[in-house]
Amino acid sequence: MCLGIPGRITAITDEGRLMAMAEVSGVRREVSVACIAEGGLAALVGQWALIHVGFAMALIDEDEAAKTLQALRDLGEAQETLEQMALSQEALA
Amino acid sequence: MTVQAMKFASEFRDPAAARVLLAAIAAKADRIGATRESPVHIMEICGGHTHSIFRYGLDKLIHEGVEFIHGPGCPVCVLPMARVDECVEIAETPGVIFTTFGDAMRVPGHRKSLMQAKSGGADIRMVYSPLDALELARRNPGREVVFFGLGFETTTPSTALSIQAAAREGLTNFSVFCNHITVPEPIKALLDDPDMMLDGFIGPGHVSMVIGIHPYDFIPRDYGKPLVVAGFEPTDLLQSVLMVLTQIAEGRAAVENQYARVVPEHGNPVSLAAIADVYERRPSFEWRGLGEIDASGLRIRARYAAFDAEEKFGIGYAASSRNVPEIEGCACGAVMTGKMKPMQCPQFGRGCTPEMPLGALMVSSEGACAAYWQYSGARAAG
Amino acid sequence: MALRDTHVTMAHGGGGRAMRDLIDEVFTAVFQPPGSEDQARLMDDALQEPGARLAFTTDSFVVTPLEFPGGDIGKLAVCGTVNDLAVGGARPLWLSAAFIIEEGCEIALLRRIVATMAAEAAKAGVRIVTGDTKVVERGKADGVFITTAGVGVIPPGRDIGAAHIRAGDAVIVNGVLGDHGAAILAARGDLALSADLASDCAGLGHLMQAALAAAPGLRAARDCTRGGLASALNEMAAEAGVTVEIEEARLPLRPEVVGLCEILGLDPLYLANEGRLVLFCPPEQAEAALAAMRALPEGEGSVVIGHALPRQAHPVSLRTGFGGARIVDMLVGEQLPRIC
Numbered sequence: 029m030c031l032g033i034p035g036r037i038t039a040i041t042d043e044g045r046l047m048a049m050a051e052v053s054g055v056r057r058e059v060s061v062a063c064i065a066e067g068g069l070a071a072l073v074g075q076w077a078l079i080h081v082g083f084a085m086a087l088i089d090e091d092e093a094a095k096t097l098q099a100l101r102d103l104g105e106a107q108e109t110l111e112q113m114a115l116s117q118e119a120l121a
Numbered sequence: 122m123t124v125q126a127m128k129f130a131s132e133f134r135d136p137a138a139a140r141v142l143l144a145a146i147a148a149k150a151d152r153i154g155a156t157r158e159s160p161v162h163i164m165e166i167c168g169g170h171t172h173s174i175f176r177y178g179l180d181k182l183i184h185e186g187v188e189f190i191h192g193p194g195c196p197v198c199v200l201p202m203a204r205v206d207e208c209v210e211i212a213e214t215p216g217v218i219f220t221t222f223g224d225a226m227r228v229p230g231h232r233k234s235l236m237q238a239k240s241g242g243a244d245i246r247m248v249y250s251p252l253d254a255l256e257l258a259r260r261n262p263g264r265e266v267v268f269f270g271l272g273f274e275t276t277t278p279s280t281a282l283s284i285q286a287a288a289r290e291g292l293t294n295f296s297v298f299c300n301h302i303t304v305p306e307p308i309k310a311l312l313d314d315p316d317m318m319l320d321g322f323i324g325p326g327h328v329s330m331v332i333g334i335h336p337y338d339f340i341p342r343d344y345g346k347p348l349v350v351a352g353f354e355p356t357d358l359l360q361s362v363l364m365v366l367t368q369i370a371e372g373r374a375a376v377e378n379q380y381a382r383v384v385p386e387h388g389n390p391v392s393l394a395a396i397a398d399v400y401e402r403r404p405s406f407e408w409r410g411l412g413e414i415d416a417s418g419l420r421i422r423a424r425y426a427a428f429d430a431e432e433k434f435g436i437g438y439a440a441s442s443r444n445v446p447e448i449e450g451c452a453c454g455a456v457m458t459g460k461m462k463p464m465q466c467p468q469f470g471r472g473c474t475p476e477m478p479l480g481a482l483m484v485s486s487e488g489a490c491a492a493y494w495q496y497s498g499a500r501a502a503g
Numbered sequence: 504m505a506l507r508d509t510h511v512t513m514a515h516g517g518g519g520r521a522m523r524d525l526i527d528e529v530f531t532a533v534f535q536p537p538g539s540e541d542q543a544r545l546m547d548d549a550l551q552e553p554g555a556r557l558a559f560t561t562d563s564f565v566v567t568p569l570e571f572p573g574g575d576i577g578k579l580a581v582c583g584t585v586n587d588l589a590v591g592g593a594r595p596l597w598l599s600a601a602f603i604i605e606e607g608c609e610i611a612l613l614r615r616i617v618a619t620m621a622a623e624a625a626k627a628g629v630r631i632v633t634g635d636t637k638v639v640e641r642g643k644a645d646g647v648f649i650t651t652a653g654v655g656v657i658p659p660g661r662d663i664g665a666a667h668i669r670a671g672d673a674v675i676v677n678g679v680l681g682d683h684g685a686a687i688l689a690a691r692g693d694l695a696l697s698a699d700l701a702s703d704c705a706g707l708g709h710l711m712q713a714a715l716a717a718a719p720g721l722r723a724a725r726d727c728t729r730g731g732l733a734s735a736l737n738e739m740a741a742e743a744g745v746t747v748e749i750e751e752a753r754l755p756l757r758p759e760v761v762g763l764c765e766i767l768g769l770d771p772l773y774l775a776n777e778g779r780l781v782l783f784c785p786p787e788q789a790e791a792a793l794a795a796m797r798a799l800p801e802g803e804g805s806v807v808i809g810h811a812l813p814r815q816a817h818p819v820s821l822r823t824g825f826g827g828a829r830i831v832d833m834l835v836g837e838q839l840p841r842i843c
Contacts, residue, residue, distance in 0.1 A: 029349075029766045030170060031766075031841060032275070032327050032330075032353075033127075033130065033762075033765045033766055034127070034130055034670075036128075040730060045286070052127070052762040052765060052766055053127050053758040053759060053761055053762025053765070054698055054699060054758050054759040054762055055689075055697070055698040055762040055763045056696070056697045056698065057249075057694075057696045058695060059765070060252060060279075060282065061391035062282055062395075063178070063282075063389050063391045063392050063467075064153060064389075064391075064393055065280065066390075066391070068361075069590070076128065076129060078327070078383050079332060079766070080275060080276070080279070080327060080573055081222075081249065081250045081251065081276060081279050081842055082249060082250025082251070082252045082253070082279065082695075083250070083252075083278070083279045083282070085275075085278070085327075085330055085331065085392065086330045086383050086384070086385065086389060088129055088382055088383060089382050089383075090382075090805070091380065092381040092382040092546055093129055093132075093382040094131075094535050095140060095381070095779055096357075096379070096382060097132055097133075099360070100135075100138045100141070100142070100185065100356060101138075102139065103141055103142065103145060104137070104141040105806060107141050107144060107145065114185070127758075127761065127765065130765070134824065136824040136825040136826070139824075140826075143825075168843050169843055172843070175829065176829065177825070177827055177829075178823050178825075178827025178828055178829045179822055179827065181826065181827060181828070182826070182827045195843060196842065196843065222766075222840075222841065222842045223840040223841050223842075224839070224842060224843050225841035226839055227836070227839075236836075237717075245691070247693075247839065247840065248693070248694075249694045249695070249696075249766075249840060249842075250695075253693070253694075253695060261757050272842070276842065283765065294740045311697040314775040337599065355825070392827060393838065433519070475835040476836075485843065486768070486841055487841075487843045494828040494832070494834050495830070496830060496832075497830065498816055498817045498832070
């Protein structure tokens with residue numbers, strides 16, 4: 029029950045029924061935004077949400093996404109540092 | 122260029138980051154002494170995670186001291202045959218348009234699958250969303266539209282919201298055949314099983330998007346095992362494995378959220394309210410391969426009886442009358458609880474293949490057996 | 504113009520005047536077959552050359568909707584058969600076209616389909632020389648079913664086929680994959696998805712000629728229709744007794760096709776194509792083949808996507824972006840959208 033894909037909300041299509049147009053890589057589908065409408069419908073346009081079976085179920089937190097990617101970058105750097113340390117230790121040995 | 126960038130997906134498929142994570146996992150696995158003979162057993166609960174692991178070849182790339190135990194989080198796989206039979210019964214009722222997700226079409230029932238019923242003339246239509254089933258009901262007032270409500274908490278809100286919409290509009294020709302199930306209960310059942318050897322969990326990312334992360338608190342608290350809620354891209358999975366191993370190395374057990382960009386700590390209030398309004402827990406529900414599990418299945422509340430296919434078609438769920446035995450020789454239960462690997466099932470590749478599946482694990486694209494067959498090329502020995 | 508009807512009726516299949524009028528105006532006037540007998544009587548000099556062989560193929564075409572972005576059933580019917588001849592190294596010569604028409608079908612629609620077929624035939628350098636028409640009752644056909652058979656000539660000395668593929672050969676496709684399958688899914692409407700997607704349907708006769716001229720050692724080619732690239736590769740690898748390894752990073756895919764597949768849980772490797780071929784050639788001729796193919800519109804996006812290897816455990820494997828590998832199996836039944 030997992031196939032969800034990030035999509036961008038491009039327009040509100042039916043305010044009364046809480047429906048909006050979402051776009052994933054150029055593919056458009058009308059979705060329900062009932063789950064994410066608390067902050068007002070207009071505010072949703074331009075935001076990214078996780079789309080599952082025709083419902084936008086969660087707004088994607090761009091800060092958290094950036095943090096996750098940063099953690100990966102940090103790990104990469106930490107590893108490089110470790111490798112370099114190991115290399116220089118070998119060189120000194 | 123080839124695969125174009127998809128925001129919030131492609132960045133989490135970065136090969137360089139994956140290599141870094143694999144190296145970090147290897148280092149951590151060595152540190153805790155995990156080897157091929159004595160591995161760390163990590164269960165990925167959700168079928169979507171199983172699919173990702175195989176699609177990206179992570180099972181082959183990861184340190185041999187980390188073993189994935191494929192959990193029961195595949196709603197198609199755990200659907201009892203009797204429920205498929207009931208779907209076919211409803212679909213074959215004159216005047217019915219039976220709507221379902223594609224996943225369920227090929228699951229074998231005792232007589233036939235939905236696909237076979239369709240070729241026999243039943244009006245069975247695949248839909249992408251319960252909203253599409255609602256639209257069919259609006260456009261076909263003379264027909265009875267039934268939606269097969271299948272899935273865990275990720276999908277439960279969508280049918281709940283659809284039933285609420287049907288009620289608001291006063292539709293009289295729409296109903297849901299509810300087979301929604303919940304994640305925490307079967308996990309508890311597995312943890313209570315003395316034969317299960319599990320060291321940690323990869324938690325279902327999209328279920329958690331709805332229910333939040335606290336329903337899993339009992340796992341570290343009562344059983345001392347770590348659980349990391351994970352996203353579905355390859356670096357999400359690898360990062361989550363690293364987080365589980367780190368907890369094990371540090372002697373900790375806690376619920377952590379790797380998928381914070383999508384999963385809010387307390388879940389989604391609108392979804393949870395809709396679920397509470399429309400559904401209530403059945404006392405127990407049958408899970409294929411796991412038997413009856415208390416409070417693990419949902420049924421439609423009396424106030425929405427007009428949209429309950431069980432009411433409309435006189436199909437009640439009564440465990441005692443529905444204990445239809447499974448197929449002789451089918452070992453889906455053992456494979457699903459991690460006690461047996463797909464290749465060890467005597468039917469794998471012999472009596473049970475994707476063309477002629479015996480059990481749901483071979484039919485569903487995220488069933489462990491289908492994944493092994495399709496992506497790893499596993500075939501019957503000998 | 505004797506034909507005043509707007510829709511096809513059972514009378515149009517009855518063998519009488521109504522049928523004559525339909526055939527004359529809608530089909531014969533456009534296709535202009537040689538002669539008026541039941542059979543076309545044909546000759547081409549190339550068939551007389553010692554060592555030349557006749558190539559002969561047939562295909563039936565069913566599609567819903569009948570008209571879709573990028574083409575219609577007529578375009579599929581002509582290009583599909585032309586391509587089946589072309590990938591065998593044959594120069595396509597003549598086509599037959601048989602129509603099974605559902606009672607109630609709009610005659611204007613038939614005219615459009617026939618016009619498309621005539622245009623595609625002209626582009627491919629073939630003539631539609633004979634055919635047939637039947638009408639069935641409402642509900643017994645999806646609007647129109649078309650069967651085309653095609654005849655072509657293989658020049659002396661040319662013998663391409665999967666059995667010739669060898670380890671080391673380069674695997675080439677002529678452009679982005681899955682557009683037709685994705686376009687049809689979107690056009691069907693029942694999934695309520697819209698996208699700027701058009702079928703890739705195209706005749707590949709000239710492309711094959713160009714590739715063969717530039718890479719005379721070309722081993723084999725096949726068009727990737729139902730079952731997509733994955734099915735074609737599985738068949739060819741199995742026949743050749745090699746393993747084909749393709750690289751995920753090299754697969755050309757339109758973003759919309761990727762998006763559609765992600766939403767529906769489909770794998771683009773299994774989506775149908777109607778203007779795509781996969782060919783194997785000796786590695787040292789790959790550059791030349793690519794250059795010749797890229798000079799034509801149908802070959803603009805030609806790329807090498809992998810290589811043949813000595814046979815391993817499985818016929819087709821895919822190398823992922825992180826150096827992981829997984830196999831690409833034969834499709835079982837239809838690919839269905841999923842939510843898990």
